[in-house]
Amino acid sequence: MTEFFHMGGYAAFVWPSFGITAAIMIAIVIDSWRGFVRERDTLDKLQSQRTKRKPS
Amino acid sequence: MVSLHKFANPARFVRMSSALLPWMVGMSAVLITVGLYLGLFVAPPDYQQGESMRIIFVHVPSAWMSMFIYSGMAIASATGLIWKHPVADLLAKASAPVGAGFTFATLASGSLWGQPMWGTWWVWDARLTSYLILFFLYIGYMALWEAFDDPQRAGKAAAILALVGAVNVPIIKFSVDWWNTLHQPASVMKMDGPAIDSSMLVPLLIMALGFTAFYGAVVIVRTQREIMARKVRTLRMAQVQA
Amino acid sequence: MNRFFSLVRRDVALAFRQGSASTMVVMFFILTVTLFPLGVGPEANILQRISSGVLWVAAMLASMLSLDRLFQADFEDGSLDLLTLGSLPLEVTVLAKCLAHWLTTGLPLIIIAPLLGVLLHLETSGYVTLLISMLLGTPTLSLIGAIGAALTVGVRRGGVLLSLLVIPLYIPILIFGVGSIDAAIGGLTERPHLFVLGAMLLGSVALCPWAAAAALKLNLE
Numbered sequence: 386m387t388e389f390f391h392m393g394g395y396a397a398f399v400w401p402s403f404g405i406t407a408a409i410m411i412a413i414v415i416d417s418w419r420g421f422v423r424e425r426d427t428l429d430k431l432q433s434q435r436t437k438r439k440p441s
Numbered sequence: 442m443v444s445l446h447k448f449a450n451p452a453r454f455v456r457m458s459s460a461l462l463p464w465m466v467g468m469s470a471v472l473i474t475v476g477l478y479l480g481l482f483v484a485p486p487d488y489q490q491g492e493s494m495r496i497i498f499v500h501v502p503s504a505w506m507s508m509f510i511y512s513g514m515a516i517a518s519a520t521g522l523i524w525k526h527p528v529a530d531l532l533a534k535a536s537a538p539v540g541a542g543f544t545f546a547t548l549a550s551g552s553l554w555g556q557p558m559w560g561t562w563w564v565w566d567a568r569l570t571s572y573l574i575l576f577f578l579y580i581g582y583m584a585l586w587e588a589f590d591d592p593q594r595a596g597k598a599a600a601i602l603a604l605v606g607a608v609n610v611p612i613i614k615f616s617v618d619w620w621n622t623l624h625q626p627a628s629v630m631k632m633d634g635p636a637i638d639s640s641m642l643v644p645l646l647i648m649a650l651g652f653t654a655f656y657g658a659v660v661i662v663r664t665q666r667e668i669m670a671r672k673v674r675t676l677r678m679a680q681v682q683a
Numbered sequence: 684m685n686r687f688f689s690l691v692r693r694d695v696a697l698a699f700r701q702g703s704a705s706t707m708v709v710m711f712f713i714l715t716v717t718l719f720p721l722g723v724g725p726e727a728n729i730l731q732r733i734s735s736g737v738l739w740v741a742a743m744l745a746s747m748l749s750l751d752r753l754f755q756a757d758f759e760d761g762s763l764d765l766l767t768l769g770s771l772p773l774e775v776t777v778l779a780k781c782l783a784h785w786l787t788t789g790l791p792l793i794i795i796a797p798l799l800g801v802l803l804h805l806e807t808s809g810y811v812t813l814l815i816s817m818l819l820g821t822p823t824l825s826l827i828g829a830i831g832a833a834l835t836v837g838v839r840r841g842g843v844l845l846s847l848l849v850i851p852l853y854i855p856i857l858i859f860g861v862g863s864i865d866a867a868i869g870g871l872t873e874r875p876h877l878f879v880l881g882a883m884l885l886g887s888v889a890l891c892p893w894a895a896a897a898a899l900k901l902n903l904e
Contacts, residue, residue, distance in 0.1 A: 389482075393492035398557050402550035406499040409542045410655060416538070417662045424669035431676045522897075577851045584847055588838045597901045598834050602848060605830055605894050609852050612883070616855035623862060 465658035472651030479644035500550040510540030515607035518600035530596030535663030541579035567621035694783030712745040734803035735864035753832040773896040789821035812867035819880040826891035833898035
C-alpha cells in the first residue's frame with residue numbers, strides 16, 4: 386500500500402495533480418449546488434408573496 | 442404576466458433536464474470510479490516515464506473537456522443568436538466556469554507532469570501555451586457577462602464573443618504550433634510519448650466519459666439556476682412596477 | 684463609396700482635433716520600447732535578439748490603447764445612432780472607422796518603428812520585413828480590436844475589459860509578425876509568414892466588421 390502511494394518516486398507530482406483536479410471539480414459542484422439552492426429559495430419566497438397578495 | 446410565454450421553453454428544459462440529472466450523476470460517479478481504479482491500479486507504469494505517466498488520466502480528460510466545453514459554448518451561442526432560443530445563452534453562461542475550471546486543471550496537471558519530465562514547472566510547449574490562451578478566452582467570456590446589467594444584452598454580447606473566439610481558436614492553435622516548431626528546444630520529451638497502449642487508452646476513455654457526464658450534471662444544475670435567477674429578476678421587476 | 688471616405692475623413696479629422704490621439708499613441712510606443720533596454724540591460728546582443736518581439740508587442744499595446752475611443756465618443760454623443768440610421772450599412776461604417784483608426788494609430792507606428800529598431804540594434808536585414816509585416820498586421824489589429832470596442836461600448840470601465848477580450852485574439856498576429864522578421868534576419872524566407880499575415884488581414888476585413896456591427900447593434904437597442 387505504501388508502495389502504491391509512493392508512485393515510484395513520483396508521488397509529489399501524481400497526487401497533487403489528481404488532488405487539484407478533484408478539488409476543482411468538487412468546488413464546481415459546491416458552487417453550482419449553493420447557487421441553485423439560493424435561487425430556488427428566493428424564487429419560492431417571491432412566489433409565496435405573490436400568492437398571498439392575490440386574494441386581496 | 443406578459444412574459445409567461447418566455448418560460449414555456451425553459452420550463453420544458455427544466456422538466457427534461459431534471460429527469461436526466463440523476464442519470465448523469467450516477468454515470469459520472471460510476472465511470473470516474475472505474476476509470477480511477479483502472480488507471481491507478483490496473484494500468485502498468487510506462488516504461489519510460491514510470492508511474493508519473495498516471496497523471497495522463499486526469500490531464501488528458503481535462504484537456505478534452507476544456508475544448509469540448511468551449512465548442513459547446515460556441516454552438517449554444519450560435520443557437521441563441523440565430524434562433525433566439527432563451528435557454529441557449531444560459532447554457533453557455535453555465536458552461537463557462539466549468540470549462541475554465543477544467544482548463545485550469547489541465548494547466549496545473551500539465552505543470553506537475555512537466556516537472557519530472559522536463560525538469561521545470563513550466564515549458565512554453567505548444568499545447569500548454571494553447572491551453573493558457575484558452576483559459577484567457579474563458580476568463581474574458583465570463584468577464585463580459587459580468588460587465589452588463591441587462592442579462593439579455595449580456596447574453597448577446599457574450600454569444601458574439603464566444604463565436605469570435607471559436608473562429609479564432611483554430612487560428613491560435615495553428616499559430617502557437619508554428620511558433621513552437623520555430624523555437625523548439627533541443628531535447629523535449631513529447632508528452633504523449635510512443636503509441637498509446639490499450640491498457641492506458643481504456644481508462645483514459647472511461648475517465649473522459651465520466652468527466653463528460655460530470656459536466657452534463659453540473660451544467661444542468663447551473664442552467665436551472667440561471668433560469669430561476671431570470672425568473673426572480675422578472676418577478677422583482679413586476680413587483681417594482683406594481 | 685464617397686460616403687465611406689467622407690466618414691473616414693471625418694474620423695481622422697476628429698482624431699487630430701481631439702488633442703492629437705496619434706501623438707499620444709506614438710509616445711506610448713516610444714516609451715514602452717525605451718523601457719526594455721532599461722529593464723533587460725543595454726547589451727547590444729540581447730537587445731538585438733529581442734528587438735523584433737519588443738517592437739511588435741509595444742506596437743500592439745499602443746494600437747490597443749486608443750481602441751476604447753473607437754466607438755465611445757460617437758456612442759456618447761448619439762452620432763452612432765445617426766450613423767446606423769444612415770444609408771450606409773453599419774458593417775461599412777465599422778470598416779470606415781477601422782480604416783480611420785489605422786490611419787491615425789497604425790500608420791504612425793509603422794513610420795516610427797524603424798527608428799526604434801535602430802535603438803534596439805535590429806539587424807539591417809530585418810527592416811524591410813518589419814515594415815511589410817506591420818503594414819499587413821496593424822490593420823488586422825484595428826479590425827479585431829473593433830469587435831472588442833463594439834462589445835464594450837456601453838460598459839463602465841470598458842478599457843480594461845477590452846484588453847482582456849482582445850489580447851488573446853491578437854496572439855496569432857504577434858507570432859507571425861515577429862516570425863517574419865526573425866526569418867528574414869535568420870536568412871530564411873519570410874514569405875510564408877507574410878502570406879499568413881495577409882490571409883489574416885483578408886479574413887478580418889471580411890468577418891470583423893460583421894461581428895463588430897452585430898455587437899454595436901445590440902448596444903444601441
